[in-house]
Amino acid sequence: MTESAVNRVVLVGFMGAGKTSVGRALAAQLGWRFFDLDHEIVSRSGRSIRDWFSDLGESAFRREEASVAQELLSEDEIVLATGGGWAAEQGRLSRLGASTLSIWLEVDAEESLRRVGSDFTERPLLSRDRGVQDARGLLESRRTAYALASLRVDTNHKSVEDVTLHIIENLELSAVKTEPK
Ligand code: S3P
Numbered sequence: 001m002t003e004s005a006v007n008r009v010v011l012v013g014f015m016g017a018g019k020t021s022v023g024r025a026l027a028a029q030l031g032w033r034f035f036d037l038d039h040e041i042v043s044r045s046g047r048s049i050r051d052w053f054s055d056l057g058e059s060a061f062r063r064e065e066a067s068v069a070q071e072l073l074s075e076d077e078i079v080l081a082t083g084g085g086w087a088a089e090q091g092r093l094s095r096l097g098a099s100t101l102s103i104w105l106e107v108d109a110e111e112s113l114r115r116v117g118s119d120f121t122e123r124p125l126l127s128r129d130r131g132v133q134d135a136r137g138l139l140e141s142r143r144t145a146y147a148l149a150s151l152r153v154d155t156n157h158k159s160v161e162d163v164t165l166h167i168i169e170n171l172e173l174s175a176v177k178t179e180p181k
Helices: 019-030 037-045 049-056 058-072 109-116 132-146 160-173
Strands: 008-012 033-036 078-081 100-106 151-154
Touching (some): 008 019, 019 078, 037 049, 058 078, 100 160, 109 132, 151 160
Parallel strands (some): 033 078, 100 151
16 A cells, blocks of 8 residues: 555445445455444444443434544544444534545435335334335435535445445545555
């Protein structure tokens, strides 16, 4: 890896946008480490996301999410897939430094629910009885915050490979160099 201006990528966006799958593929391409914020929270605390919400409440989860993300964002050469609510907090993306590239993986509410399927276990903000209207409302309330990301990639009807390739092409235009194949 040669020197690069960007040495950290943060993926943001709504549930089901593909942040984890794309993040893992992107990190492999870059030869960087991959972290999934929800996974880190669960493995460090031994508590599922659902239990964070039901036992301690959403604000406790948000505090933990902020603190774990801050710690991870001090690492170099990482790709971080955040949970859908992380970037929605005011100031999150505008406070990232120049060496961190934020990317919004955009997804429609309908496509999000289709991808999440019936797996609501770690997504207490979505559930079987809340329909597409709820998902749309939550997504709309976050759209302005997500839009502060440096790069926006529409993931609707696109494969993980297509989205990853699109990001790599954009990174190559920036100063990041991918590992030679
Ligand atoms: C949340 C998204 C989830 C998880 C939690 C809250 C949100 O992560 O952090 O259920 O507020 O949008 P994913 O975006 O990875 O599903």
